Amino acid sequence: MGFMTASQDQTGDELLGADRIAEVASALPEWDFGDSVIRRDFSAPTFLDGIAFVGRIATEAENRDHHPDIDIRWRTVTIALSTHSAGGLTELDIALAGAIDDLFHEMFDSRNG
């Protein structure tokens, strides 16, 4: 594959370089960036809202064939994203993180004030 930038990589399955990680970390301020995973805790209004949120995430993940680790503890839904086939973070994780943020806002922003 050689030296490709993210924008040249058509599939998005190349590991992100340090410069790109710094760029996306500022675009996804609510996510904790680890070496090979990003993670965010979401607080849903109720337990069943959290379950509904997870259902929407599952559909989004299935459509992308890219699947998060999901932990549900009462109203707290923790999402961890990594591209296991690449051994770390790729554009697939960044795109799904943004989509999950959008879903959360769409579902709960009006109720969260």
Ligand SMILES: C[C@H](O)[C@H](O)[C@H]1CNC2=NC(N)=NC(=O)C2=N1
């Ligand atoms: C064949 C299929 O594309 C792979 O098994 C996909 C499925 N979903 C996946 N999800 C995640 N998060 N990482 C992967 O490497 C991955 N691989």
